[in-house]
Amino acid sequence: MQSLTTRSKVASNKKMTFVEKLYLPAILGGMRITLNHFFKKKVTISYPEQTRPMAPVYRGQHVLKRDENGAERCTACGLCAVACPAEAITMTAAERKPGEEALYREEKYASVYEINMLRCIFCGLCEEACPKEAIFLTDRIIDSGYLRKSFIFGKDILVDPLDKPIDVSVRETKETREFKTHPEFAHNKLNTKSLK
Numbered sequence: 724m725q726s727l728t729t730r731s732k733v734a735s736n737k738k739m740t741f742v743e744k745l746y747l748p749a750i751l752g753g754m755r756i757t758l759n760h761f762f763k764k765k766v767t768i769s770y771p772e773q774t775r776p777m778a779p780v781y782r783g784q785h786v787l788k789r790d791e792n793g794a795e796r797c798t799a800c801g802l803c804a805v806a807c808p809a810e811a812i813t814m815t816a817a818e819r820k821p822g823e824e825a826l827y828r829e830e831k832y833a834s835v836y837e838i839n840m841l842r843c844i845f846c847g848l849c850e851e852a853c854p855k856e857a858i859f860l861t862d863r864i865i866d867s868g869y870l871r872k873s874f875i876f877g878k879d880i881l882v883d884p885l886d887k888p889i890d891v892s893v894r895e896t897k898e899t900r901e902f903k904t905h906p907e908f909a910h911n912k913l914n915t916k917s918l919k
């Protein structure tokens with residue numbers, strides 16, 4: 724019967740020669756391969772001291788963005804959680820109270836927002852589903868850890884730091900920028916009104 728692959732080898736009962744019994748040629752052959760690799764360029768790097776160049780649209784740790792006035796953009800609509808194929812996102816919605824306009828952009832916000840990073844497959848669908856341009860994936864690599872619970876990222880980790888906002892401009896399309904600034908769009912009017 725004809726073989727399906729070319730990988731099969733015919734087993735042989737041929738007796739080993741004297742030189743083969745010394746194993747020297749095989750040892751020297753192995754050493755030659757080791758020496759060859761010794762002088763080749765290393766394929767490994769000393770992470771985290773060294774990092775490899777990454778694509779600008781690399782999908783790493785998420786950020787929940789604030790608007791230009793520092794208010795959280797997320798309105799707890801849940802669309803990111805619905806879009807997530809790994810069911811990694813959970814949230815609790817709350818109603819904004821009078822006086823909290825500077826904290827939350829819209830009348831509803833996420834009092835709890837969690838992403839289970841052990842489930843996340845970094846597909847970016849949450850980013851695509853968000854109608855408020857609130858969630859983005861960034862080029863930040865998630866640190867390793869020993870405890871599973873340390874990979875449940877809450878708002879303390881996810882929300883954009885006020886003093887050092889994460890730049891996601893490279894991920895924003897022209898349409899996204901227009902969405903955030905067009906004076907005729909209702910969500911931009913709401914923002915201006917709420918801050919008066």
Ligand code: SF4
Nearest residue numbers: 807843844846847849
């Ligand atoms: S990147 Fe994909 S898997 Fe991860 S939270 Fe977003 S939608 Fe879910």
Ligand code: SF4
Nearest residue numbers: 797798800801803853
């Ligand atoms: S991140 Fe976006 S899609 Fe997810 S709940 Fe907030 S506003 Fe909705």
